[in-house]
Amino acid sequence: MRPLTDEETKTMFEKLSKYIGENIKLLVDRPDGSYCFRLHNDRVYYMSEKILKLATNISRDKLVSVGTCFGKFTKTSKFRLHITALDYLAPYAKFKVWVKPGAEQSFLYGNHVLKSGLGRITENTVQYQGVVVYSMADVPLGFGVAAKSTQECRRVDPMSIVVFHQTDVGEFIRNEDTLT
Amino acid sequence: MFSNVTRLEISMADLQRLAEEATQTSETSAPSIPSGSSEKEANLISGVTKQPKKGTTPEEILASLMRGYCSDDDKKKRKGMLPAFQGTKTLYKGLETNDCPKRQREEQQEEERTGSVVKKHKLHSEAPQVDQKAAESKTSKSLSKGKQKETKKTESSEEEEEEEEEEEEEEVVKVVKVVKNKAATKVPNKSAVNTEKPETSPSSSSDDDDEEEEEQRRKVSRTVPSAKATAKTLPSSSSSSSEEEEEEIVSAKDVGKTATPPVPHSDPLSSCSSSSEEEEEKVQVPSRVKLGAKEEKEQQRKANTRRLAAVQQRMKEAEEHKKLIQGALSNVDTPKPGAGKHIVFGSDDEEDDGDEDVQRKTSDVTMSKKKTLLKDSQSESEDETTDDEASANEKNQTKEKVRLKQSGPQLFGGSDDDEEGGDEEQDGSRFDVRPEFEGRSGQKLMKLQSHFGADERFRMDSRFLDEDEGKDEESGEEMKMTEDDEALDEERKKNLFIMQSVLGSSQQTCSSKTASKAKTFRDVSVLHYDPSREEHAAFETKPEENKESKSARRKKREEAQKLPEVSKDIYYDVSGDLKAVFGSTKDDIAEEEVAEKQEGEEEEEEEEDKTTWDQEDVEEKRGKEEEEEEEEEEEEQPTPLTSVVSAEADKQESGFKFSFFEDDAEKDSKETAAEYKVENIQGPKVSWQQDPRFQDSSSEEEDEDQEMVEEQIISTPKTTESETPAKTGLLFFFYPEDSRLAEGPRLFCRPSQLEEQMEQWDERRTTLRQEYRKETQGRPQKAEGLPEELRMMGSLCQFEYSGLDV
Numbered sequence: 001m002r003p004l005t006d007e008e009t010k011t012m013f014e015k016l017s018k019y020i021g022e023n024i025k026l027l028v029d030r031p032d033g034s035y036c037f038r039l040h041n042d043r044v045y046y047m048s049e050k051i052l053k054l055a056t057n058i059s060r061d062k063l064v065s066v067g068t069c070f071g072k073f074t075k076t077s078k079f080r081l082h083i084t085a086l087d088y089l090a091p092y093a094k095f096k097v098w099v100k101p102g103a104e105q106s107f108l109y110g111n112h113v114l115k116s117g118l119g120r121i122t123e124n125t126v127q128y129q130g131v132v133v134y135s136m137a138d139v140p141l142g143f144g145v146a147a148k149s150t151q152e153c154r155r156v157d158p159m160s161i162v163v164f165h166q167t168d169v170g171e172f173i174r175n176e177d178t179l180t
Numbered sequence: 181m182f183s184n185v186t187r188l189e190i191s192m193a194d195l196q197r198l199a200e201e202a203t204q205t206s207e208t209s210a211p212s213i214p215s216g217s218s219e220k221e222a223n224l225i226s227g228v229t230k231q232p233k234k235g236t237t238p239e240e241i242l243a244s245l246m247r248g249y250c251s252d253d254d255k256k257k258r259k260g261m262l263p264a265f266q267g268t269k270t271l272y273k274g275l276e277t278n279d280c281p282k283r284q285r286e287e288q289q290e291e292e293r294t295g296s297v298v299k300k301h302k303l304h305s306e307a308p309q310v311d312q313k314a315a316e317s318k319t320s321k322s323l324s325k326g327k328q329k330e331t332k333k334t335e336s337s338e339e340e341e342e343e344e345e346e347e348e349e350e351e352v353v354k355v356v357k358v359v360k361n362k363a364a365t366k367v368p369n370k371s372a373v374n375t376e377k378p379e380t381s382p383s384s385s386s387d388d389d390d391e392e393e394e395e396q397r398r399k400v401s402r403t404v405p406s407a408k409a410t411a412k413t414l415p416s417s418s419s420s421s422s423e424e425e426e427e428e429i430v431s432a433k434d435v436g437k438t439a440t441p442p443v444p445h446s447d448p449l450s451s452c453s454s455s456s457e458e459e460e461e462k463v464q465v466p467s468r469v470k471l472g473a474k475e476e477k478e479q480q481r482k483a484n485t486r487r488l489a490a491v492q493q494r495m496k497e498a499e500e501h502k503k504l505i506q507g508a509l510s511n512v513d514t515p516k517p518g519a520g521k522h523i524v525f526g527s528d529d530e531e532d533d534g535d536e537d538v539q540r541k542t543s544d545v546t547m548s549k550k551k552t553l554l555k556d557s558q559s560e561s562e563d564e565t566t567d568d569e570a571s572a573n574e575k576n577q578t579k580e581k582v583r584l585k586q587s588g589p590q591l592f593g594g595s596d597d598d599e600e601g602g603d604e605e606q607d608g609s610r611f612d613v614r615p616e617f618e619g620r621s622g623q624k625l626m627k628l629q630s631h632f633g634a635d636e637r638f639r640m641d642s643r644f645l646d647e648d649e650g651k652d653e654e655s656g657e658e659m660k661m662t663e664d665d666e667a668l669d670e671e672r673k674k675n676l677f678i679m680q681s682v683l684g685s686s687q688q689t690c691s692s693k694t695a696s697k698a699k700t701f702r703d704v705s706v707l708h709y710d711p712s713r714e715e716h717a718a719f720e721t722k723p724e725e726n727k728e729s730k731s732a733r734r735k736k737r738e739e740a741q742k743l744p745e746v747s748k749d750i751y752y753d754v755s756g757d758l759k760a761v762f763g764s765t766k767d768d769i770a771e772e773e774v775a776e777k778q779e780g781e782e783e784e785e786e787e788e789d790k791t792t793w794d795q796e797d798v799e800e801k802r803g804k805e806e807e808e809e810e811e812e813e814e815e816e817q818p819t820p821l822t823s824v825v826s827a828e829a830d831k832q833e834s835g836f837k838f839s840f841f842e843d844d845a846e847k848d849s850k851e852t853a854a855e856y857k858v859e860n861i862q863g864p865k866v867s868w869q870q871d872p873r874f875q876d877s878s879s880e881e882e883d884e885d886q887e888m889v890e891e892q893i894i895s896t897p898k899t900t901e902s903e904t905p906a907k908t909g910l911l912f913f914f915y916p917e918d919s920r921l922a923e924g925p926r927l928f929c930r931p932s933q934l935e936e937q938m939e940q941w942d943e944r945r946t947t948l949r950q951e952y953r954k955e956t957q958g959r960p961q962k963a964e965g966l967p968e969e970l971r972m973m974g975s976l977c978q979f980e981y982s983g984l985d986v
Contacts, residue, residue: 009675013682022683028675034668037675049668 001040001055001063008073009037012044015071015079016089018130019143023092040065043072043180044079046088065180081143083167084179086132090140093132095122097144097163104135108170113144113163115156125150131163142168190488191481195246198239521612616642 004012016024027035027046034049040063047055047067055066070085081089099107103117119136127149133141144163153162171179617626617640625640632638710716914921930937 003671006674006678009678010682013675013679017679017682022679024679024683025676028672028679034665034672036668036671049664053664 001038001045001060001066004037004039004044008039008044008077008079011073011077012037012071012079015081015130019081019089019094019132020092021094023094026092027088037070038066039073042074044070046070046085069180081167082179083142083169083171086140086142086167086169089143090132093140095125095129095131095146096134097121097125097131097146098134098136098138099141101136104141107133107141107165108168110165110168110170110174112147112161112165114158115153115160115162116158118153118162121146121150121153121162123150125153127152130166133163133168140169142166142170190485192246192477192484193481195243195481199243202239616640616645621645 013024016027020027035046036049036052038045038047038052038055040060043065045066045068051067055063068084068088069082070088071079071081073079097113097118098120099113100117100119103113106117107113113133122131125131125146127146129146129149131144131146133144135141143166145166147161147164148156156162616622622645625645628644629638629640709719910920911918
């Protein structure tokens, strides 16, 4: 476990900023405690100071996970956001997409969101903007990327994709083994 | 029925006796003094005599209340002061002794009837003596008093109980007999008394003391001693009765005439004993003696005494309750250091025993409480640990509660269940401050205890505190903490910096250590201008600026109001030809100029031709044009007429004038101020200036004819025109000499007389017809021949009607 390098931090922040924008500050600088990011086995973990100190007592090979896993760096040093970060990012999401109950299950199975399944979308959503997918009951379901801007969504035909699937809460069951 | 009840029973007889005794004592100035006690008796007498001076003694108040029940004789007896209460002891002891001594005393009293200190005795002696003479009653009272004294000294509930029982058993009827018996017993007592005279001295001294006490205790209701009481008291201990007898005898001697207070009832005695301190508060009911056997009255008296006794009892209980509360409340604000944290092991027996003694003997419950508390403190000091846990406290408290409960009446009239009371006190101590948990180490201790849960067995007390941790370790830990924190701080700042670079926006960083400042929301409504604050000087508006601006504005206004100044610069066109400039006459100069400018440009001519379309004489125009050309300078380019005119205007001053039109030149010169541009207009092209009649070109011949006609027509108006006005001088508005005014009428006015025109028309007409016929006859008629003819005719007709009369 080691702290992130500047480049890694920058890459990760860029990715995060796509979803929560400047609210990253709220994650980095919290009034109720000191939290930090640490890298372990190519995965980025978000934890509090206390947990960090406790984790230092465990050897690297034995340490499985610390705190909350936000994502991992791929072999090409790209940052991939995991569903485990949903709890921390959902409250700060800037652009949201609400999915109809019918399409909800489809999204949870890993499929993209079609126009027909789109319930609501935040105004002024730019194309390829990172969005957080919610159900109609305001339950966060996962992350996605807007395939169309808000204006385009209105005009486009019902069977076109409006949100690319990135990660959803169904992964907890599907990818149980790899989620750490 | 009321075996265990302590009541005061005052009968009317007792009250009467008291009153009588009081009066008698007051009356007797020189009472017969028994041997050995003259001085004391005098003192007693004096004390007695003093008493009647008081007019507001409780006895008198009661006396006044009871007057309704008494006869006039009784009233007389009551006038005087009642003797002081000497205590129930004397009463009881007097009663305890056999009736004989009482009777003896009564007899003595009757004999002596001397006023003395015995008043007290009398008062105290509440033995009811009904149906007896005043003397007898007095004696009995004295006896009872003496008994009361002694009873006070040695109070015994047993005696009281016995007396009560005896009282209840016997009835009023027997009182008489008892009294008589008492009287009989008095005699034998005398002897006994005489032998014991020396003993009286201490008793008398004690009596003195008692008197003082009794005076204070007078307030206790004195039950009317009944014969029963006397009978009951008789069997009581006789050892003390001897003293009582002595006292009584002495008192009897002294009193004599004074009304003997009734023998105190056992009930009042008991009540008096239980509340010896509270006797002051109560009024002594003077016992009255009734002459004659009146059972009804006795019954009334007894009932009254019972009632009064009950009232007194209630009052006493209320006071006790009050004291209880006071005692309890006094301990509220002062939390005792050891209270609630007391562990008692195996010391219950001692404390319980102590409590038992306290039970129902001490009037103050608080005293008992204090005793227990004191014991607790003692036990606490024995304990090692100073800090105890709730469980231990609770255990102690249960014990305390038990003790407290046993002692005296309970504060809240609570139940006898120990558990309930235990819960109450447990709740009270649950929230006490536990000093062992204070401080840093205490917090750790609390955490440690929390690991064990709320198990009572694992209460963390002060013994578990880590006192040797010391502050060094803590400081060391803090040092480590700071280092880590610093590292984290740095990391956080770095992250923020990177974030800023990513987002590209400047964001404020807040340290996690210090409370993050929320964006200060400045409420404007809250902001108040404070002149004393320098910062608020910014809110002030400076008046100087306004003044300056006003002046500036004024200037601006003035400037705006001013008309734009026209520069008086005059454009001078200086011609190189000085001759022309300084020429005297214009004609001469004009000719010269014409000669010079004949070489002039054609354009000017053309322009001039165009401008003067309506000029008939081209020659004239040309002449004028030449003149114009002449005027123009060679050097200058061909300028429009306007420039010529302007030059003309400029040259006016020089005295040279030329006019395009001779007549109009002057006019034009005058109008140079007018800034009009005169443009050349080509005549034929202008539609309104042309005659539409002459534009039709349907046929050649006709055109020719028309043209000719047009020319003729044109010429006619032209000829008539005298002069054509200069185009240059045309203005929009009419002026009196406007050329258009001359032209206009020509257009619609008949140039010639109508008749002449008619004649001319006729001639034309005929000729036209002829020609037409010639033409038409040769041609094949067209399909639309008629329209042509009609057209012709129409045109002709139009022509005919063109000439309208003005």
